[in-house]
Amino acid sequence: MTAATTDDTAMMRRALALAAHGPEADANPRVGCVLVDPEGEVVAAGWHHGAGTPHAEAEALEAAGERAAGTTAYVTLEPCNHVGRTPSCAKALYAAGVRRVVYAQTDPNPVAAGGAAWLRRKGVQVEAGVLAEEALALNPTWTHLVTTGRPWVTWKLATTLDGRSAAADGTSQWITGEEARADVHEQRARCGAILVGTGTALSDDPQLTARRPDGTLYPDQPIRVVMGERDLPDTARVLDDAAPTWHVRTRDPKDVLAALAEAGVHHVWLEGGPTVAAALMAAGLVDEIIAYVAPVLLGRGRPSVSDLGITTMDHALRLEPTDITLIGHDVRITAALREI
Numbered sequence: 001m002t003a004a005t006t007d008d009t010a011m012m013r014r015a016l017a018l019a020a021h022g023p024e025a026d027a028n029p030r031v032g033c034v035l036v037d038p039e040g041e042v043v044a045a046g047w048h049h050g051a052g053t054p055h056a057e058a059e060a061l062e063a064a065g066e067r068a069a070g071t072t073a074y075v076t077l078e079p080c081n082h083v084g085r086t087p088s089c090a091k092a093l094y095a096a097g098v099r100r101v102v103y104a105q106t107d108p109n110p111v112a113a114g115g116a117a118w119l120r121r122k123g124v125q126v127e128a129g130v131l132a133e134e135a136l137a138l139n140p141t142w143t144h145l146v147t148t149g150r151p152w153v154t155w156k157l158a159t160t161l162d163g164r165s166a167a168a169d170g171t172s173q174w175i176t177g178e179e180a181r182a183d184v185h186e187q188r189a190r191c192g193a194i195l196v197g198t199g200t201a202l203s204d205d206p207q208l209t210a211r212r213p214d215g216t217l218y219p220d221q222p223i224r225v226v227m228g229e230r231d232l233p234d235t236a237r238v239l240d241d242a243a244p245t246w247h248v249r250t251r252d253p254k255d256v257l258a259a260l261a262e263a264g265v266h267h268v269w270l271e272g273g274p275t276v277a278a279a280l281m282a283a284g285l286v287d288e289i290i291a292y293v294a295p296v297l298l299g300r301g302r303p304s305v306s307d308l309g310i311t312t313m314d315h316a317l318r319l320e321p322t323d324i325t326l327i328g329h330d331v332r333i334t335a336a337l338r339e340i
Helices: 008-021 058-066 089-095 115-121 133-136 140-146 178-189 199-203 253-261 275-284
Strands: 032-036 042-047 070-077 102-105 126-129 152-160 164-167 193-197 224-229 245-248 267-270 287-292 319-326 330-337
Touching: 008 042, 008 070, 008 102, 008 245, 032 058, 032 330, 042 058, 042 070, 058 070, 058 089, 070 133, 089 115, 102 115, 102 133, 115 126, 115 287, 133 140, 140 164, 152 178, 152 275, 164 287, 178 287, 178 319, 193 275, 199 267, 199 275, 224 253, 245 253, 253 275, 267 319, 287 319
Parallel strands: 070 102, 102 126, 152 267, 152 287, 193 224, 193 267, 224 245
Antiparallel strands: 032 042, 032 070, 152 164, 287 330, 319 330
């Protein structure tokens, strides 16, 4: 095994740039691959377009043909070592005569891992961990699902400065401005599912689709998930044909997340009201909060979250901000729960 070089880093950056073209909400990770000949020239490249399509390595090998022999493959994720809907990438690289493989992130999926060890046993030079952190940043929610068994949950809330999500008469449209609402739809499109409770579905009758500012739908729609035991009327907008909808008749969010994990959903966008939000928060199932804070005061009305059982500042849930951005007149705060 040889040490990584500056050229390795540069080529891996090219592979990472290709991987970023992949769909974020897809069940599979985003992966890029670049094949480079011994003279340092790029022979071919590929990236994974989504579940059921060729993996990045397969796409690059197909483009390279016989020129793949003797190349170095730069891959953002350890080549897989199993046969699913597509063949094993490790075996494909070996069969094509690739002499060296450089990869970034080690595959955390026990079903697919082991490609690096298999290649080494076959005499292929393998270098691991080149720009591993950058590769992880491409697939954080997929990695979370594989390593924890449950989807990453982002709780989105729109709130006034005094912590209200609706006025005293129940109205909540619109707390934030058009720019913030457009940002919410863009964020929705990057997730595999949108989760609300039956209370929100009945009181607000939301459509829960990801829409562009002109009202057209993003091409890939998240699953609309309504959690709760109450029936929904046939006329509910969440039941239209704009996107798939699940009505999960349970009050236990763990059941909902387990079903979504089984379906390969690794990022859930929680837009439920204060009751559902409190249930997931209390169960320790919220990983991240994106709060859109509007320069608005109501004084009365529905709070942004229901009772969390906190009675003293010593028990307050502390958040670690990771991003603060001004969007129009509103402030978007992204924060993760801080480990105490």
